[in-house]
Amino acid sequence: MSEEKNFHKKPETRPEFPKRAVITGGMPYGNKTLHFGHIGGVFVFADVYARFLRDRIGEDNVIFVSGTDCYGSPIAESYRRKCAEEGFTGSIKDFVAANHQAQKQTLDDYDISLNLFGASGLGRTAEIHNQVSDRFIRRLYENGHLTRIATSQFYDAKAGAFLNGRQVVGKCPVEGCNSEKGYADECDLGHQYMPEMLINPKSTLTGETPIMKKVTNWYFNLTEQNELLNQYVAEIRTQKNVRPLVSKTIGEFLKPPVIYIKNEFLEQYEACKDQMPEHEFIEEPKKPSFTIAFKKLTDCDQACVVLAEQGIRYRTGKTLVPFRLTGNVEWGVPAPQLEGEEPLTIWV
Template sequence: MASKYSMNDRPSWPRRAIVTAGEPYGNKGLHFGHVGGVFVPADFFARFLRDRLGRENVIFTSGTDCYGSPIMESYRKLKENEGYDKSISEYVESNHSRQAATLNNYNISCDIYGGSGLEPAAQIHNEVTAEIIERLHEQGTISKRSTLQFYDAKAGTFLNGRQVIGRCPIQGCKSEKAYADECDLGHQFEPEELIAPKSQLTGEVPELRPVDNLYFDLPAYLDFMKTYTAKLAQNPQVRSVVSKTMEEWLLPAQLYIQNKFREAFDAVEDQLPEHTVLEPEGNKSSFTVTFPSWKERDDAHAVLANGGVRFRSGKALVPFRITGNIDWGVPVPEVDGVSDVTCWCWPESLWAPISYTRTVLARDAKAAGVTEG
């Protein structure tokens, strides 16, 4: 039987709206999955809102995501295998032009299709990034951490995430394609936990060297994440797999150790930070060590490694690294003495909608003869 609706059920509309479409990487042109799966639905919605709110009250933005490991890796292979002699910026710009031409051929009505590393959006993108990072630092939510990063001694360079491959250390994960700090199934871990790492540049086993970077204090928001995840679980519009996957990352910080290492573990247990041991049940082949937080768990890594104890990490919130030690990226202002680092701003982040919208407004102001200030 059809539901009965009243005037109170009618949707309300904002005065203005920003519509965004997920940004494709700048390492290739667009295929029909990009156009039909991403841009056509967004274009449909933007056209609907323009009709509803007025053309001048809707901005439809998107663009090429100019940064990221896939771009750097594709560029490296093109140079080494095919003798490509242009810069990475020129490589990205050529792919951006191909993408823009495809969207134009399909009559996708973006107000701007920019590029995060290309002008005129690049300068605004950099300014927005610096502004957000400085505000986060003022609020005490980002800070410096010295961690280990893979270094290829034969190639003489630090390796980005996709230039190292190994096996995922997260318990229960079967991925054989894990990178420096994340596997292809989305599990995140510390670089030193990666099993059997290999440099994709030379095939050598890379070294781990200490570097300084900026990290966002994600564990500080554990209670917020638990509350938010519980709300998602009650929302009929959200698939249960979403909330269940998020719940897995809100568990206590744990390490899983195979029973065959029990004697070695007992020999160094008194050197470990505060922890509790959960003995294996039934025929389980491993026991569980639980720590108050990720800090104690990470401090335990060196103790266990020196004692010859192999372990796997459980899922838990850890500080999220937001900078890297590579040249191709968005420049980051010096914070806590960390300088000469960059960051990659993903399409699903807040950066792109803000920076591209500012680009549209700046472009329109210039066209109207309005000067800054």
């Protein structure tokens, strides 16, 4: 009887609704049309929620938006293949525009009640996207969060072209990662590293081993945000609605930069250790490798160069690295010229 009474008991509080709401659906890449999995897996849920809120707070107070993501390595690679394998003669913008229109038509056919389905590289939404991106980059620069860094980028001498993020594949260099799909500076499991660290890189254009050429880009000083991120991890670790895996994964990258070297190279390491910046030698009992730890990422990078010159195989540990914001590909959001550099693009 008591259970029946509890079942019919009125809730102590009524649900609260926002006065206004913006609902976003995931942006599909502009390299393909949509299938039912895209609709059912992303847009149906968002559409139901948008319709529910419109019923509760009024249609004028709810905006449901999404759009085509026009930039990125998968799009550039799909366009290249369409030209090479299917004889497509249009520009990459034509390729993306056709997919955008097909995506929009599919969403209309399924009666998804979007207020706006734009495209980051087309029409008025592209103009706004470019303006916001420009303002965002300039604000970071004004606040001292950006640095110009010259790094090596993969170049396919046979194809005569720089390779974008998905046009080079190798083995991830991060310790403990077994991914065989390491791309230019990030593997398919999300581990980031500098391009020259990729193990056994191959060009997807020709199958050749690419060479490295120097390019200069703008990087966000992510390594300087260690303290802020540690505070954030400590905060979310206590929140019941955040899975422990989240704080654990972020925390793994907040450790000092280290290099793991197999014990078989100990003698070669001893011979060249004085050529490296100051570091700590850490012996790993019962493990096949030893560790050398550094206070700064730049010191770790210099040590990697020394080890590579000596033919010593190594793997780097998980740590924060500068986050690249610009690139030298033509199809992308125009980056602001902050110090008179050559025109660059942003992938956002």
